[in-house]
Amino acid sequence: MLFFSVTLKMKKKSFSFFLLFSLFMSFSTCFTTAQDCSPKNPDLFHVGVVLNLDSVIGKVAERCISMALSDFYAVHHPYNNSKIVLHVRDSRGDAVIAASAALDLIKNVGVQAIIGPQTSAEAEFLAKMGSVAHVPIISFSAISSSLSPTRFPYFIQFAQNDSSQVKAIAAVLKAYEYKEVYLIHDDSNSGTAVVPYLIDGLQEIGAHVHRRIVLPDGIKGTAIEDILRELGHTSTGGGVFIVHLSLSLGNSFFLHVKEMGMIKSGYKWIIMSGLTDFMSYMEPSVLSSMKDVVGIKTHVPLSGPHRRFMAKWRKQFGKEYSKERLKLNVFGLWAYDATFATAKAVNRAILCLRRKPPCPEVAYNSSSSSRDFFNMSVSQMGSEVLKQMKETRYRTGVSGYVHLVNGELQSSSFEIVNVKEKSQKIGYWNPKDGLFWSMSSSINVKEDHQVVQRPRSVLDATSSNNVLRIGVPIKIVFPQFINISRSYSNDKKPIVTGFSYEVFMNVMKNLQYTGTYEFFPYENENGEPKGDYNELIQQVHDKVYDAVVGDITILANRSKYVGFTQPYTVSGVRMVVPIKKDDNGSSWWFMKPLTTELWLTTILIIVLKGFLVWIFERKENPEFQGTTSEVVGKVLSQSFSIYIFANQEKLQSNYSRFVLGLWTFAVFILVSSYTANLTSILTVENLEPTVTNLDTIYKDGKNVGYQDGSFVFDLLKRRGFNESRLRKLSSLKEYANALANGSISAFVDEIPYINVFLSKYCRQFTVAGPTYRTGGFGFVFRKDNPMLEKISEAVLNFTEGDHMNMIEKKWFGNEACAEMLEF
Numbered sequence: 001m002l003f004f005s006v007t008l009k010m011k012k013k014s015f016s017f018f019l020l021f022s023l024f025m026s027f028s029t030c031f032t033t034a035q036d037c038s039p040k041n042p043d044l045f046h047v048g049v050v051l052n053l054d055s056v057i058g059k060v061a062e063r064c065i066s067m068a069l070s071d072f073y074a075v076h077h078p079y080n081n082s083k084i085v086l087h088v089r090d091s092r093g094d095a096v097i098a099a100s101a102a103l104d105l106i107k108n109v110g111v112q113a114i115i116g117p118q119t120s121a122e123a124e125f126l127a128k129m130g131s132v133a134h135v136p137i138i139s140f141s142a143i144s145s146s147l148s149p150t151r152f153p154y155f156i157q158f159a160q161n162d163s164s165q166v167k168a169i170a171a172v173l174k175a176y177e178y179k180e181v182y183l184i185h186d187d188s189n190s191g192t193a194v195v196p197y198l199i200d201g202l203q204e205i206g207a208h209v210h211r212r213i214v215l216p217d218g219i220k221g222t223a224i225e226d227i228l229r230e231l232g233h234t235s236t237g238g239g240v241f242i243v244h245l246s247l248s249l250g251n252s253f254f255l256h257v258k259e260m261g262m263i264k265s266g267y268k269w270i271i272m273s274g275l276t277d278f279m280s281y282m283e284p285s286v287l288s289s290m291k292d293v294v295g296i297k298t299h300v301p302l303s304g305p306h307r308r309f310m311a312k313w314r315k316q317f318g319k320e321y322s323k324e325r326l327k328l329n330v331f332g333l334w335a336y337d338a339t340f341a342t343a344k345a346v347n348r349a350i351l352c353l354r355r356k357p358p359c360p361e362v363a364y365n366s367s368s369s370s371r372d373f374f375n376m377s378v379s380q381m382g383s384e385v386l387k388q389m390k391e392t393r394y395r396t397g398v399s400g401y402v403h404l405v406n407g408e409l410q411s412s413s414f415e416i417v418n419v420k421e422k423s424q425k426i427g428y429w430n431p432k433d434g435l436f437w438s439m440s441s442s443i444n445v446k447e448d449h450q451v452v453q454r455p456r457s458v459l460d461a462t463s464s465n466n467v468l469r470i471g472v473p474i475k476i477v478f479p480q481f482i483n484i485s486r487s488y489s490n491d492k493k494p495i496v497t498g499f500s501y502e503v504f505m506n507v508m509k510n511l512q513y514t515g516t517y518e519f520f521p522y523e524n525e526n527g528e529p530k531g532d533y534n535e536l537i538q539q540v541h542d543k544v545y546d547a548v549v550g551d552i553t554i555l556a557n558r559s560k561y562v563g564f565t566q567p568y569t570v571s572g573v574r575m576v577v578p579i580k581k582d583d584n585g586s587s588w589w590f591m592k593p594l595t596t597e598l599w600l601t602t603i604l605i606i607v608l609k610g611f612l613v614w615i616f617e618r619k620e621n622p623e624f625q626g627t628t629s630e631v632v633g634k635v636l637s638q639s640f641s642i643y644i645f646a647n648q649e650k651l652q653s654n655y656s657r658f659v660l661g662l663w664t665f666a667v668f669i670l671v672s673s674y675t676a677n678l679t680s681i682l683t684v685e686n687l688e689p690t691v692t693n694l695d696t697i698y699k700d701g702k703n704v705g706y707q708d709g710s711f712v713f714d715l716l717k718r719r720g721f722n723e724s725r726l727r728k729l730s731s732l733k734e735y736a737n738a739l740a741n742g743s744i745s746a747f748v749d750e751i752p753y754i755n756v757f758l759s760k761y762c763r764q765f766t767v768a769g770p771t772y773r774t775g776g777f778g779f780v781f782r783k784d785n786p787m788l789e790k791i792s793e794a795v796l797n798f799t800e801g802d803h804m805n806m807i808e809k810k811w812f813g814n815e816a817c818a819e820m821l822e823f
Helices: 013-030 055-076 097-108 120-133 161-177 189-193 196-202 221-234 246-260 284-288 304-318 330-355 381-390 498-508 533-541 598-616 628-640 654-683 694-700 712-718 732-741 753-763 790-797 801-813
Strands: 046-053 082-091 136-139 155-160 180-186 208-213 240-246 267-271 294-298 362-364 376-378 393-397 401-405 416-418 424-431 434-437 446-449 449-454 468-472 484-486 496-497 515-519 572-578 704-707 724-730 746-750 767-773
Touching: 046 704, 055 082, 055 304, 082 097, 097 120, 120 136, 120 155, 120 189, 120 790, 155 330, 155 381, 161 294, 161 416, 161 424, 161 434, 180 189, 180 196, 189 196, 189 393, 196 362, 196 484, 208 221, 208 393, 221 246, 240 515, 267 284, 284 746, 304 330, 304 393, 330 393, 330 401, 393 446, 393 732, 416 694, 468 533, 498 790, 498 801, 515 572, 572 732, 572 753, 598 654, 694 746, 712 724, 712 746, 724 732, 724 767, 732 746, 732 753, 753 767, 753 801, 790 801
Parallel strands: 046 082, 136 155, 180 208, 180 240, 240 267, 267 294, 468 515, 704 724, 704 746
Antiparallel strands: 294 416, 393 401, 416 424, 424 434, 446 449, 484 496, 572 746, 572 767
16 A cells, blocks of 8 residues: 555565554544544643654754754743643654654644654655644655655655755756766665756756666675776776765765775765765764765855854753764754744744634545545644744744745755865855855866866956955054055065954965965055045955955945955944043042041931930949039040940940940941942052043033044944044044043044053043944955855854964053953
């Protein structure tokens, strides 16, 4: 029967048939009898998770799923308190066990969705089961092209379909002018389903599959060697091979490929994403055998949500699972996004159903012979969740842009990588722009004794002889960031130095860029700035320069015309003002810890305390009796007792003792506060600013300074300042003098510049007021530069490393106040 066709190719087919038949009959009983299969607690939404917990994908995915729910409910309140509860089951990599686990989850637990069947066999089985029970089956790792939501209406493929990489492979073959290939794949569902798509894709570019080799699951090493030996003879010592294998089989296969001497000139190997995405889990011996093997790898955009998730993952699991090499993979990211999307869909589904009148249960009728005995009633909740899932679309996924169309995750970009060189990126492909190559690619491919060089990158195409033309601003103030020496070297090229320059060169070095650089000062014939930063940036847009390196601030209006890398400095604009002068040389300095009002109150309480004690003791205590002068002496003595010396007179009244107890407590508090304040005054320098807000300066009609050529001038004008009140400053000394003589009340500049200024003048000036956010300093490229994203990634990686700290200390860390820097 068709319904049992998903049974794996096991040695004992009769046993599998009997077990699966029993499972389905039990599954049918759940619905055909009066048994209640709904969740026991209607306030909770039960979701099953079926994973192979012994596999790399399963271990990573289990943690990602838990993190997704935790993150979702940290910012979203579950509607009607219907919070998702996970029920995890271990499939142990067996489709039969996975089916049994799913049956238990649906029948006994009452789950209303299931996440995670990993293999295509598991997913196909559970997809049929979900279609019967109206339970959405959400898979993030079953990428087989045969698993279409058209066949299985309750199946959600939250992973890129295998066939989505076919066009990327065809583009690589076309670029290298390959016309004939050998296709090697396993006999799994995923391995065979992509073959028709691959054949069609090759035909579109005029290529074809010369021979197709199918490796059965569990094939031994000798059998692999026999196949490779035969291939070596039929391919006449060379050829192009496309490999689509699982991780375990791929490891064994390429070890034998190396042993057979087939990783050499003449043999070209291209591996598909199903293997390339797991390169981080390959043994070093396997990777070393894959010299110049080209891989198609799923591209994950470097976004804010992705970076935050990666940081959280490293913090929670990096050390604990380092021995198991549980590095985060793309399937883990898809598992996170799938769970997050499921939680959103559940919230929307519950809200939608609460707004509707109670819906009668609907019968699921099918004419298929495989479902004749499933005449059952099903809940509407699964259908509503499925509907909401299919409408999933958001840009903040940790794996990138999440967009489901008819229950399938839409394909995005792929990276073309060199497997041997630690997954070196040599190119990219996306559906919109097609194939383009990395500027660091150095792989040559030989065919018919001719060298076919990689196509030039977009950056190369705009540069003469692979030379990167870089514009450099002329700095009058803060040459620590970028500086061009007026003395020229022997080759008549300007000498560029500075913090920005050094960061840029290290970033490009990490990208293994093999081209050369040519720096062009943006200056006129007199060596002065030819224009402001906006005009310099415009030169990149006009293709005069390929890039600009310097202290260029990332601004929204600039981003309309050029592309910026990620920032390599802190961002923001602040105000610097003088510090209030504090004169501690006064002879009354010891009075400063307490205010005048507190001093007067303390004296009054001292006198009152002595007077009260005398009132309570004068009748019965002879020590408080006598002449007027003696009484006054006794009162003053009691007033300053505890504060100066211990009581000499014995107290007889309980009222007096009570007053003395209160006074003792007050003295301890008063003395402690006085001591702390006095210590602070004498040991800590007072850095209180003279002005705390830019609005105060505006209302008082005072002047404000700004750096010559800075966009801060426009910012101040937008804040309402008239040009007559703005003072242009061109050096650190001008900054300090203008603040000291009062010609300006403050100067406004970006935080990196302020840090440099305060490294010399932190004793006289300080920052004040709020921070006005900007994008920080970034490097400028054209918007259509395909390497922009990778350079941004390299900038982030470099700024997080120790080398960045060394460069900061080199350029900013030798001043007296260097500890105040905020880079």
